[in-house]
Amino acid sequence: MSRLGLAAACIAALLVTAAPAEAKPRAKTVRTPQGTITRIARPGGAMHLKFRFGPLRIHPGQNTIAIAPNSLRPPGPGWITSFKPNLTYMNGKVPRVDIIHLHHAVWLVSKGADAFRPTWAAGEEKTHVRLPKGFGWRYDPSDRWYLNHMIHDLIPTPTRVWITWEMDFAPDGSKAARGIREVGTQWMDVEGIKAYPVFDVLRGSGRHGRYTFPDQAANPYPDGRVRNRWVVDHDATIVGTAGHLHPGGLWTDLKLTRNGRTVELFRSRAHYYEPAGPVSWDVSMTATPPRWRVAVRKGDVLSVSGTYDSKLASWYEVMAIMPLALTTAPAGGANPFRTNVAVKGVLTHGHLPENNHHGGRKGGALRNPLKLPDGPRETKVDITRFLYGQGDLSAPGRAGLPPVVAPGQSLTFVNDDASRDIFHTITACRTPCTASTGIAYPLATGGATFDSAELGFGPPGFTAAANRDTWSTPTNLAPGTYAFFCRIHPFMRGAFRVKG
Numbered sequence: 001m002s003r004l005g006l007a008a009a010c011i012a013a014l015l016v017t018a019a020p021a022e023a024k025p026r027a028k029t030v031r032t033p034q035g036t037i038t039r040i041a042r043p044g045g046a047m048h049l050k051f052r053f054g055p056l057r058i059h060p061g062q063n064t065i066a067i068a069p070n071s072l073r074p075p076g077p078g079w080i081t082s083f084k085p086n087l088t089y090m091n092g093k094v095p096r097v098d099i100i101h102l103h104h105a106v107w108l109v110s111k112g113a114d115a116f117r118p119t120w121a122a123g124e125e126k127t128h129v130r131l132p133k134g135f136g137w138r139y140d141p142s143d144r145w146y147l148n149h150m151i152h153d154l155i156p157t158p159t160r161v162w163i164t165w166e167m168d169f170a171p172d173g174s175k176a177a178r179g180i181r182e183v184g185t186q187w188m189d190v191e192g193i194k195a196y197p198v199f200d201v202l203r204g205s206g207r208h209g210r211y212t213f214p215d216q217a218a219n220p221y222p223d224g225r226v227r228n229r230w231v232v233d234h235d236a237t238i239v240g241t242a243g244h245l246h247p248g249g250l251w252t253d254l255k256l257t258r259n260g261r262t263v264e265l266f267r268s269r270a271h272y273y274e275p276a277g278p279v280s281w282d283v284s285m286t287a288t289p290p291r292w293r294v295a296v297r298k299g300d301v302l303s304v305s306g307t308y309d310s311k312l313a314s315w316y317e318v319m320a321i322m323p324l325a326l327t328t329a330p331a332g333g334a335n336p337f338r339t340n341v342a343v344k345g346v347l348t349h350g351h352l353p354e355n356n357h358h359g360g361r362k363g364g365a366l367r368n369p370l371k372l373p374d375g376p377r378e379t380k381v382d383i384t385r386f387l388y389g390q391g392d393l394s395a396p397g398r399a400g401l402p403p404v405v406a407p408g409q410s411l412t413f414v415n416d417d418a419s420r421d422i423f424h425t426i427t428a429c430r431t432p433c434t435a436s437t438g439i440a441y442p443l444a445t446g447g448a449t450f451d452s453a454e455l456g457f458g459p460p461g462f463t464a465a466a467n468r469d470t471w472s473t474p475t476n477l478a479p480g481t482y483a484f485f486c487r488i489h490p491f492m493r494g495a496f497r498v499k500g
């Protein structure tokens, strides 16, 4: 989900929940086996809640998904009015995004006998959600909460982290809770509700350097079930939304179709602070402004799409999600066929310091594969302990020379680290692919477009793993030297050569 940015709404923003409150004497922290809960009193009997879930043990190079019951919740029945996720080390410091990456966390809530529904979510864009004044998500102590999280370690070093989130909360009976109208999260995702809802964007696909899923996909839903739509089942008001994308993502769109007419409701744009453009997590999404309300009717069809850059690079395993905050309480709302509701959104945060390491600097220690002599003729390369067994650009001597295959032949990579739940990829990168690693480098920019997917194993449909540990290079590559990297551990670089 990216992570996933999200759950709907607006942001009056960062200022509202900023740090000074911590110094107030009325903050009270409770420790539990699952983490800590800090309660800070606010006017009108409201409270600001801070949760730290963990500590979570992060294994070397992990990119796995976990799901666990979540007992870190408000102290009693009431209303949740904002949500702000993050990730920290044990000392409270936020990890650099090129080292530890919050791929996603999704807060799943079940009420009574209902199924678990995704209600809030976080991705590396860390969208801060604040419902418009007067609305809240209902919390009851009988609700069950689960947390689905995917934390990605980009280096071979283990560590420990907390997943953190902050909520503003109005307990029942408090002045702050008076008149609050209930909202629910309607999850809108181009891939529907899945544990790992991803698609690929290949360089050169789409039109004019942009690709929209599912609109421009040849066969977006092979099983025939259209997943990016929801038929509204009761008259309601949408009070907010914001999109979630991965690097390369430009915007998500929310549209409504009624009686054969379709209208845009909102475009959530990715605003990149990244100097290299739309290529990294140095980004913030726009959310709907606080007064935005759209009335929808039973039978309306809502749909979402995600538009990505397809000029700069290929983008693998990306997402496009756009949860809505929806209420069935009287809340008015514009008729989108009479009023243009697709207004400009509001950024949810500025540049974050954890995104300061962009990479791409030349002159590092890696060997330039274009200048290296031929390595041995090989049919197979093992990947062991974060090292491509032949042709790794960090390897000295003969081991670092690019293995050679004849035109029409292929080279097979085997990920021996898969047995330790470490996934690797072989992803084409423009040669020489030797610049420094950061959030914006390397990218999938090879002259040839190839990608192995994540070699490794996991419960099918639940993880990023391809459920195989081998991959063979395409047999149609022209003679030349091909550089590649691992998308999961981008410091890993290698090369091979096609030569008669």
Ligand SMILES: [Cu+2]
Pocket: 386, 423, 424, 425, 486, 487, 488, 489, 492
């Ligand atoms: Cu790797």
